[in-house]
Amino acid sequence: MADVPFIVIGGYLGAGKTTLINRVLASDHGRRFGVLVNDFGDINIDAKLIQGNDGPLISLVNGCVCCQLGNELGSGIETLLNIAPRLDAILVETSGVAYPAKIASYAKTWPGLSPGGTLVIADANRIRQLSQDKFVGPLVTEQLRQADQVLITKLIDGSEWQSLRRWIQEQAAGVSVVQSSEFASHGVFEIQELNHSQVIVGDVVFDTKSFSASNSLDPNDLNRWLVGLPPEIHRVKGIFYNARDTKHRWVVQGVGRQTTLSRGEPWGESPKQTEIVLIWPQSSTPRIPDGILG
Numbered sequence: 013m014a015d016v017p018f019i020v021i022g023g024y025l026g027a028g029k030t031t032l033i034n035r036v037l038a039s040d041h042g043r044r045f046g047v048l049v050n051d052f053g054d055i056n057i058d059a060k061l062i063q064g065n066d067g068p069l070i071s072l073v074n075g076c077v078c079c080q081l082g083n084e085l086g087s088g089i090e091t092l093l094n095i096a097p098r099l100d101a102i103l104v105e106t107s108g109v110a111y112p113a114k115i116a117s118y119a120k121t122w123p124g125l126s127p128g129g130t131l132v133i134a135d136a137n138r139i140r141q142l143s144q145d146k147f148v149g150p151l152v153t154e155q156l157r158q159a160d161q162v163l164i165t166k167l168i169d170g171s172e173w174q175s176l177r178r179w180i181q182e183q184a185a186g187v188s189v190v191q192s193s194e195f196a197s198h199g200v201f202e203i204q205e206l207n208h209s210q211v212i213v214g215d216v217v218f219d220t221k222s223f224s225a226s227n228s229l230d231p232n233d234l235n236r237w238l239v240g241l242p243p244e245i246h247r248v249k250g251i252f253y254n255a256r257d258t259k260h261r262w263v264v265q266g267v268g269r270q271t272t273l274s275r276g277e278p279w280g281e282s283p284k285q286t287e288i289v290l291i292w293p294q295s296s297t298p299r300i301p302d303g304i305l306g
Contacts, residue, residue: 016093017101017128018119022112024142024152025247025291026267027133028165029105030061036103043100046092048085060251060287061263061276085118093124101128108247108291109151109218113158132159136166136176138268143183147293148246153183161188218246219294225286228255231262231273234286237301238264238271241290244298250288251276264288 021029049059092102106112112130119127132155142152162180177189231254248266261276292298
């Protein structure tokens, strides 16, 4: 029996990893994917944002899978490998602060798996700036170097695209760089694995704080609270119980100073509550404002 391809999806916080997985799972490509999601924070928001799959979804929480949850990752892999009928591939969404090579190494040693490649997502509007950040720059650059393919999200024009493509290939020699539209037209995860020789740099440590509220909240109040967050906050994500639309869950997404609220799926049988996670480098000390979630 053929081994199951093990595909790692990495990239920094807010690059668009969950959005990509949602799009792939919703596409009519005739393939069955098992999905392993690892979220940074004690509320597994990313698992709630995955909108469904013909195969199972296993959520791994409370830290970076490649550093802290090796045993649980192995258990998840075994569960997926024992699914009948056999899955076409296993997708692993890493935490935004993970080194994807650590997770991809499982495919070379775990019985029943074969390397399916490492895809790193990069936000066209932020990747260069992040690479220069004194706290997270080495992490972001190393994520690019560990990729077999880099997928650029957030559309840019032709000249900017060529410039960004050259810059990424300067950071990560030999890596394939594609835009979202190219990725969709080339098929689902046709990634050629490279022979990486990079040395993993020291881990960047992140802090996280989670907020929950069972009562519905006015979106204007939530927006005011989000606007008041300090610039040290790198990532905001969560589910919002909107007082103006109690039938649907609303999705909160924030990267840097940009935050959006968008209507998601109906609540169904799920409990209605707001759950939001903030993530920032441990080397900074942001002051979280008081307010509806403070």
